[in-house]
Amino acid sequence: MSVSTVAAPDPVQRHDTSERVPTRRHYVMCPPEYFAVEYSINPWMDPERPVDTELAMEQWRELAEIYRRLGHTVETVPAQPGLPDMVFSANSGTVIGGRVLGARFRSSERAPEAEHFRRWFATSGYREIVMPSRINEAEGDFAWTGQLLLAGSGFRTDPQAHAEAQEVLGVPVVSLRLTDPRYYHLDTALFVLRKGERPQVAYYPEAFSEGSQRVLRRLFPDAVIADAADAECLGLNGVSDGKHVVLPSEATGLAERLRSQGYEPLLTDISELRKSGGGPKCCTMELHE
Ligand code: ARG
Numbered sequence: 001m002s003v004s005t006v007a008a009p010d011p012v013q014r015h016d017t018s019e020r021v022p023t024r025r026h027y028v029m030c031p032p033e034y035f036a037v038e039y040s041i042n043p044w045m046d047p048e049r050p051v052d053t054e055l056a057m058e059q060w061r062e063l064a065e066i067y068r069r070l071g072h073t074v075e076t077v078p079a080q081p082g083l084p085d086m087v088f089s090a091n092s093g094t095v096i097g098g099r100v101l102g103a104r105f106r107s108s109e110r111a112p113e114a115e116h117f118r119r120w121f122a123t124s125g126y127r128e129i130v131m132p133s134r135i136n137e138a139e140g141d142f143a144w145t146g147q148l149l150l151a152g153s154g155f156r157t158d159p160q161a162h163a164e165a166q167e168v169l170g171v172p173v174v175s176l177r178l179t180d181p182r183y184y185h186l187d188t189a190l191f192v193l194r195k196g197e198r199p200q201v202a203y204y205p206e207a208f209s210e211g212s213q214r215v216l217r218r219l220f221p222d223a224v225i226a227d228a229a230d231a232e233c234l235g236l237n238g239v240s241d242g243k244h245v246v247l248p249s250e251a252t253g254l255a256e257r258l259r260s261q262g263y264e265p266l267l268t269d270i271s272e273l274r275k276s277g278g279g280p281k282c283c284t285m286e287l288h289e
Contacts, residue, residue: 020194020262022243025072028120028285029064032056032087033079037276041107042155042184044277056272060087063246063268063280070244077120085110087273088282090139090187092117094165095126095287096149101168102131103138106156130168134161139281140185144171144288146195148219152186154178154209174219176212183207183231187281190216193224193240193263195288200224202238202254204231224261230254234270237279246280 035056037045064074079086092113094101100121103114114131121129134157141157142165143150149171151162155178166173176186183189189207194200202224205213216223226236235251244264247255248271255265270279 020243022241025241026287027074028089030077030086030089031079032060034081034084035087036084039109042277043182051275059270059272083113086113088278089285090282091137094138094142096169099169100126100129104132104136106135132164134158134164136161140187143192145192145199149173151175152178155184177209179209180207189236191238194242204236226254234274234279237281239280239284248279
């Protein structure tokens with residue numbers, strides 16, 4: 001029998017679903033027990049608009065439940081009265097290979113959160129904990145691809161914190177500049193779908209400077225490109241385990257595109273947390289191996 005056709009892979013094969021292998025994750029979350037919008041440090045936050053803390057709690061519990069159902073580990077840091085944004089645990093530490101780089105918040109309102117998380121790391125057995133000297137909002141502005149640490153600046157994290165992260169964590173850092181105040185943290189404009197040797201990301205190009213868009217195109221030619229509708233519901237604040245992708249329930253367009261690439265989107269309601277400018281990823285700090 002002759003096998004003469006070496007056909008170019010069709011689009012379905014190129015996005016072979018068997019490639020989508022979930023890996024077990026270790027997450028740290030903080031319940032929104034004292035969640036409120038009492039000040040405004042990003043365009044999403046309107047202190048005049050009522051917030052339902054109980055509903056935020058329900059949405060947060062459901063998010064944690066999704067992770068547990070997927071087999072991931074979820075640890076929690078106790079909430080503190082007077083720190084309504086502490087639910088956004090992703091902002092309080094960048095952890096890669098057992099090294100912890102803590103946070104230093106830009107706003108005075110959030111500044112005390114960093115110390116609560118530092119203590120949690122210290123009592124959870126972490127030996128190498130460095131508190132940054134520069135403004136550093138942790139995974140809000142840092143995304144680990146398994147190869148590179150993508151680092152955002154423009155609104156929160158100081159560009160000099162990028163160099164500090166490289167030095168402390170010992171990983172190569174690529175700086176990206178954010179330009180739209182609605183997408184004030186890197187994790188509101190980009191997330192990692194698959195980490196490892198051939199990482200894949202999803203991002204909203206318009207949230208980045210021209211030069212940073214070119215960098216992203218060069219690094220990630222196979223990225224999933226998001227549109228304005230995906231971004232406006234904070235759809236880029238997704239959490240992926242390499243197969244399952246947790247997204248805000250409104251991010252249906254992005255969900256469809258991910259599904260066509262073999263991912264399995266899981267939509268969840270985070271409407272209360274979005275009133276503070278947060279979504280699934282903001283509530284989820286990942287402890288990367
Ligand atoms: N209200 C919070 C702030 O402005 C929201 C933080 C959201 N977290 C995130 N990782 N994007 O700081």
